[in-house]
Amino acid sequence: MGWNSRIFYGQKFGVSEVISTIMLNYIMLELQNFLLNGPLKDPASQNTQSPRVFEGARLPLLFANITRQNLNFGFIIANFLTIGIFFFFKYFKKRI
Numbered sequence: 001m002g003w004n005s006r007i008f009y010g011q012k013f014g015v016s017e018v019i020s021t022i023m024l025n026y027i028m029l030e031l032q033n034f035l036l037n038g039p040l041k042d043p044a045s046q047n048t049q050s051p052r053v054f055e056g057a058r059l060p061l062l063f064a065n066i067t068r069q070n071l072n073f074g075f076i077i078a079n080f081l082t083i084g085i086f087f088f089f090k091y092f093k094k095r096i
Contacts (some may be wrong), residue, residue, distance in 0.1 A: 009015040033048075042051040059072040 008015070008016045035049050036050060040050045042049050044051075052064045059074050062071050062073060062075065063069070
Protein backbone atom coordinates (compact mmCIF):
# COMPACT_ATOMS: atom_id res chain seq x y z
CA MET A 1 0.00 0.00 0.00
CA GLY A 2 2.41 2.68 1.18
CA TRP A 3 5.51 1.40 -0.50
CA ASN A 4 3.96 1.75 -3.96
CA SER A 5 3.36 5.43 -3.35
CA ARG A 6 7.12 6.05 -3.12
CA ILE A 7 7.26 5.61 -6.91
CA PHE A 8 4.48 8.16 -7.27
CA TYR A 9 6.32 10.70 -5.11
CA GLY A 10 9.55 10.09 -6.98
CA GLN A 11 8.03 10.67 -10.40
CA LYS A 12 5.56 13.41 -9.53
CA PHE A 13 7.58 15.52 -7.11
CA GLY A 14 11.17 14.38 -7.68
CA VAL A 15 11.56 13.01 -4.14
CA SER A 16 14.40 10.56 -3.53
CA GLU A 17 13.17 6.96 -3.34
CA VAL A 18 15.51 6.19 -0.44
CA ILE A 19 14.23 9.06 1.69
CA SER A 20 10.58 8.42 0.85
CA THR A 21 10.97 4.70 1.61
CA ILE A 22 12.49 5.41 5.02
CA MET A 23 9.74 7.89 5.83
CA LEU A 24 6.97 5.58 4.63
CA ASN A 25 8.38 2.75 6.76
CA TYR A 26 7.74 4.87 9.85
CA ILE A 27 4.22 5.69 8.64
CA MET A 28 3.42 2.01 8.07
CA LEU A 29 4.87 1.12 11.47
CA GLU A 30 2.60 3.64 13.18
CA LEU A 31 -0.39 2.40 11.16
CA GLN A 32 0.37 -1.15 12.27
CA ASN A 33 0.67 -0.06 15.91
CA PHE A 34 -2.63 1.81 15.67
CA LEU A 35 -4.46 -1.18 14.18
CA LEU A 36 -3.03 -3.69 16.66
CA ASN A 37 -3.74 -1.45 19.65
CA GLY A 38 -7.13 -0.33 18.39
CA PRO A 39 -9.64 -2.06 16.13
CA LEU A 40 -7.73 -5.36 15.71
CA LYS A 41 -6.71 -5.83 19.36
CA ASP A 42 -7.73 -9.06 21.04
CA PRO A 43 -10.05 -8.03 23.92
CA ALA A 44 -9.12 -11.14 25.92
CA SER A 45 -5.38 -10.36 25.92
CA GLN A 46 -3.28 -7.68 27.55
CA ASN A 47 -0.59 -8.07 24.86
CA THR A 48 -0.53 -6.26 21.54
CA GLN A 49 -1.91 -9.00 19.32
CA SER A 50 -4.86 -9.69 17.10
CA PRO A 51 -7.42 -12.40 17.92
CA ARG A 52 -6.62 -15.99 16.97
CA VAL A 53 -7.81 -17.24 13.59
CA PHE A 54 -10.82 -19.55 13.83
CA GLU A 55 -9.97 -23.22 13.49
CA GLY A 56 -12.26 -23.60 10.46
CA ALA A 57 -10.50 -20.75 8.62
CA ARG A 58 -6.99 -22.21 8.96
CA LEU A 59 -5.24 -23.95 6.10
CA PRO A 60 -4.35 -27.61 6.67
CA LEU A 61 -0.83 -28.45 7.81
CA LEU A 62 1.53 -30.38 5.53
CA PHE A 63 3.46 -33.35 6.95
CA ALA A 64 2.71 -32.24 10.52
CA ASN A 65 3.21 -35.71 12.01
CA ILE A 66 6.44 -36.41 10.11
CA THR A 67 8.35 -33.13 10.37
CA ARG A 68 6.66 -31.51 13.39
CA GLN A 69 6.68 -28.19 11.53
CA ASN A 70 3.85 -25.70 11.04
CA LEU A 71 4.15 -25.62 7.26
CA ASN A 72 0.64 -25.20 5.87
CA PHE A 73 -0.99 -25.46 2.46
CA GLY A 74 -0.26 -21.75 1.84
CA PHE A 75 3.31 -22.74 0.96
CA ILE A 76 2.07 -24.74 -2.04
CA ILE A 77 -0.36 -22.00 -3.04
CA ALA A 78 2.43 -19.38 -2.94
CA ASN A 79 4.71 -21.56 -5.08
CA PHE A 80 2.03 -22.14 -7.72
CA LEU A 81 1.20 -18.43 -7.80
CA THR A 82 4.87 -17.54 -8.19
CA ILE A 83 5.27 -19.92 -11.11
CA GLY A 84 2.02 -18.70 -12.66
CA ILE A 85 3.03 -15.04 -12.38
CA PHE A 86 6.42 -15.85 -13.89
CA PHE A 87 4.83 -17.45 -16.96
CA PHE A 88 2.27 -14.65 -17.19
CA PHE A 89 4.98 -12.01 -17.42
CA LYS A 90 7.12 -14.17 -19.68
CA TYR A 91 4.48 -14.78 -22.35
CA PHE A 92 2.23 -11.73 -22.08
CA LYS A 93 4.69 -8.92 -22.60
CA LYS A 94 3.37 -5.53 -23.55
CA ARG A 95 4.70 -4.66 -26.97
CA ILE A 96 5.13 -1.00 -27.84
